[in-house]
Amino acid sequence: MRAKTDSSFCEYLMQIGNGKEKTNMNDKIKILRSFIVLYITENESLDLLFKIIYPDLHTSYHDSAFLTSRVILTIKNDFVDEFNDRLIAQFPKDARIFVATDETVEPGDQSQFEDFLHSLNPAGLPPYKLTLKENYPVMLLRNLNPCKGSCNGTRLICCNFKSRVISA
Secondary structure, X not given: OHHHHOHHHHHHHXXXXXXXXXXXXXXXXXXXXXXXXXXXXXXXXXXXXXXXHOOXXXXXXXXXXXXXXXXXXXXXXXXXHHHHHHHHHHOOOXXXXXXXXXXXOOHHHHHHHHHHHHHOOOOOOXXXXXXXXXXXXXXXXXXXXXXXXXXXXXXXXXOEEOOOOEEO
16 A cells, blocks of 8 residues: 555645645645646546556456555545446456345335335445455455454455355
8 A cells, every 4th residue: 555655645644634734725735736637527537547546457457466556535435436336347357246135124114115225325334236346446344353454444355256255
């Protein structure tokens, strides 16, 4: 990760995250020019962003170090979902779709609230419908075994899929 090897980048991220980065008169922070992607159109700018962050993805998608050493930071979960959808479409291999099980406490309410439950996308949980591909980077959302490094925020690569298990 860049934050591990680039102390100034790490400090910059920590300053932003802790709300200590200097702001201008409009209470905005200054983003380093090297982090800015020129806006052309939404689609063209996102394509350019992916080409900058993941150059030669079609030949490097199997290199876990290449994939886990890159990250796109965004301010909204909706953007994360959109970026993930666009990025996974660029990955080779067949997609595997995992669907969550939602159940109401009262069985009689199930049909009434099912669509609503499926529409929820709370932070810290995977979406109702999760699409993954082999070699696709994912982020662990729970502390499973912190002593062995399996903690919230750890970046992993999808290796194998079973009906209810994702090996990464």
